Amino acid sequence: xxxxxxxxxxxxxxxxxxxxxxxxxxxxxxxxxxxxxxxxxxxxxxxxxxxxxxxxxxxxxxxxxxxxxxxxxxxxxxxxxxxxxxxxxxxxxxxxxxxxxxxxxxxxxxxxxxxxxxxxxxxxxxxxxxxxxxxxxxxxxxxxxxxxxxxxxxxxxxxxxxxxxxxxxxxxxxxxxxxxxxxxxxxxxxxxxxxxxxxxxxxxxxxxxxxxxxxxxxxxxxxxxxxxxxxxxxxxxxxxxxxxxxxxxxxxxxxxxxxxxxxxxxxxxxxxxxxxxxxxxxxxxxxxxxxxxxxxxxxxxxxxxxxxxxxxxxxxxxxxxxxxxxxxxxxxxxxxxxxxxxxxxxxxxxxxxxxxxxxxxxxxxxxxxxxxxxxxxxxxxxxxxxxxxxxxxxxxxxxxxxxxxxxxxxxxxxxxxxxxxxxxxx
Amino acid sequence: xxxxxxxxxxxxxxxxxxxxxxxxxxxxxxxxxxxxxxxxxxxxxxxxxxxxxxxxxxxxxxxxxxxxxxxxxxxxxxxxxxxxxxxxxxxxxxxxxxxxxxxxxxxx
Numbered sequence: 001x002x003x004x005x006x007x008x009x010x011x012x013x014x015x016x017x018x019x020x021x022x023x024x025x026x027x028x029x030x031x032x033x034x035x036x037x038x039x040x041x042x043x044x045x046x047x048x049x050x051x052x053x054x055x056x057x058x059x060x061x062x063x064x065x066x067x068x069x070x071x072x073x074x075x076x077x078x079x080x081x082x083x084x085x086x087x088x089x090x091x092x093x094x095x096x097x098x099x100x101x102x103x104x105x106x107x108x109x110x111x112x113x114x115x116x117x118x119x120x121x122x123x124x125x126x127x128x129x130x131x132x133x134x135x136x137x138x139x140x141x142x143x144x145x146x147x148x149x150x151x152x153x154x155x156x157x158x159x160x161x162x163x164x165x166x167x168x169x170x171x172x173x174x175x176x177x178x179x180x181x182x183x184x185x186x187x188x189x190x191x192x193x194x195x196x197x198x199x200x201x202x203x204x205x206x207x208x209x210x211x212x213x214x215x216x217x218x219x220x221x222x223x224x225x226x227x228x229x230x231x232x233x234x235x236x237x238x239x240x241x242x243x244x245x246x247x248x249x250x251x252x253x254x255x256x257x258x259x260x261x262x263x264x265x266x267x268x269x270x271x272x273x274x275x276x277x278x279x280x281x282x283x284x285x286x287x288x289x290x291x292x293x294x295x296x297x298x299x300x301x302x303x304x305x306x307x308x309x310x311x312x313x314x315x316x317x318x319x320x321x322x323x324x325x326x327x328x329x330x331x332x333x334x335x336x337x338x339x340x341x342x343x344x345x346x347x348x349x350x351x352x353x354x355x356x357x358x359x360x361x362x363x364x365x366x367x368x369x370x371x372x373x374x375x376x377x378x379x380x381x382x383x384x385x386x387x388x389x390x391x392x393x394x395x396x397x398x399x400x401x402x403x404x405x406x407x408x409x410x411x412x413x414x415x416x417x418x419x420x421x422x423x424x425x426x
Numbered sequence: 427x428x429x430x431x432x433x434x435x436x437x438x439x440x441x442x443x444x445x446x447x448x449x450x451x452x453x454x455x456x457x458x459x460x461x462x463x464x465x466x467x468x469x470x471x472x473x474x475x476x477x478x479x480x481x482x483x484x485x486x487x488x489x490x491x492x493x494x495x496x497x498x499x500x501x502x503x504x505x506x507x508x509x510x511x512x513x514x515x516x517x518x519x520x521x522x523x524x525x526x527x528x529x530x531x532x533x534x
Contacts, residue, residue: 193532194530194531194532195528195530195531195532196528196529196530196531197526197527197528197529198526198527198529199524199525199526199527200525201524202523269507269511269512270471270507270511271471271474271503271504271507271511274471274474274475275474275504342526344526350532351486352486353481353482353486354477354478354481354482354486354497355478355482357486357497357534358478358497358500358501358504361501361504362504362507364448364528364531365448365504365505365507365508366508368526368528369508369518371526372518372521372524372525372526373518373519373520373521373524375521375524375526376520376521376522376523376524377520379522379523379524
């Protein structure tokens with residue numbers, strides 16, 4: 001029996017008839033050829049979020065991104081004109097990586113007046129223009145204007161910096177579509193207290209999205225995290241979301257969340273009772289503008305027991321809004337068919353005192369406890385998918401976002417293969 | 427040498443838990459036995475509310491050194507709360523080889 005109303009068709013999945021209801025083929029997560037196609041069909045021509053504007057506070061602030069899925073390294077930098085740009089991290093002289101510290105394959109960040117190559121001291125302005133060539137007279141007809149750093153499209157939405165290798169892609173805001181419109185106005189700029197996690201995960205990137213895009217697993221995998229009576233209750237009830245929506249290629253789930261604060265303090269652990277915080281964040285909402293009312297796209301069902309919305313921004317970003325007034329992002333950066341780098345960023349309003357600081361500390365610590373359990377399950381899944389003992393898997397109605405993700409990815413790869421006359425061998 | 431405010435002399439035996447970064451706190455958690463963490467938890471948890479009241483007499487961005495150490499120690503209390511209250515072991519169960527690093531954090 002449903003606890004929350006489903007669409008008239010009887011299920012969320014059937015409300016979107018293109019999705020079908022049959023078992024889903026997971027070869028897309030184990031086939032190296034499919035992964036190579038994904039890189040071209042998706043990652044090299046889709047808007048990808050590489051960070052937030054708060055990481056670039058001043059003129060000359062920069063950070064680098066090592067993006068194996070694009071096969072490149074990018075410099076993201078704030079120019080003298082205040083514009084944020086993305087530049088390929090390659091010196092125009094002989095191809096040395098321009099910005100790095102100690103280890104060329106590790107990301108770095110900082111602040112500078114210009115970029116100088118470690119190899120022959122060629123220098124570039126913050127907007128990428130070549131400004132100085134060592135022993136310029138030794139070169140032949142070198143026009144410095146033609147040797148600036150190669151730029152990449154870079155656009156900012158609500159403080160989120162996106163890049164796109166495809167010069168013909170439609171503008172970012174149009175790509176983000178209806179969800180962007182519904183979220184705009186959220187006080188992202190007030191939430192500058194950040195905890196950034198990074199993990200190398202032994203699974204296909206889509207499997208971690210799968211893990212976070214359904215909460216059907218929560219009462220089971222994480223049952224030890226709740227006190228016993230609560231865990232038993234969650235297990236027997238199972239999980240149902242309040243609302244699902246698809247704005248292909250993006251999607252979202254809206255869920256209840258009764259822990260912030262809980263109805264009964266006996267439901268939570270002793271430290272949570274004292275610090276008034278937990279997995280769903282500090283229970284006391286920060287006193288800032290923009291959280292009440294929330295922008296109309298958040299809690300779209302207008303549900304009273306609402307706890308969290310998770311937006312899947314295709315292809316590899318999840319954006320979560322929590323009822324007590326904080327937000328969280330996940331990014332999944334593939335490095336191979338069976339590996340990816342997972343990043344999570346928790347964003348809070350800066351604490352005003354020790355009490356608030358410790359409440360945020362508990363939320364961040366709790367997040368890591370859950371994430372480690374989730375991450376380990378993925379390696380186990382990847383290993384068994386790779387055996388190809390079973391290829392097709394039944395997904396339930398609470399796993400609609402997974403069904404949608406795999407369909408979108410397969411459709412885009414298929415489209416790319418048709419455009420380029422590439423034939424799959426698997 | 428005392429590192430904590432005099433009102434918290436009872437926490438002095440656990441002053442080695444006053445660690446500024448998550449990486450240090452997590453490493454100490456993994457390197458500790460459950461009886462060690464239980465003992466620290468039992469004493470520190472009883473003083474948590476007092477510690478918050480004490481630190482909140484100061485501006486969070488301008489804590490005296492001893493108050494900052496006290497806050498660091500209470501951050502370690504948060505760190506050991508999962509092993510003590512839930513897991514009954516230092517590591518997250520079923521986490522195998524999974525590892526996550528906190529690469530940017532607000533350090534007090």
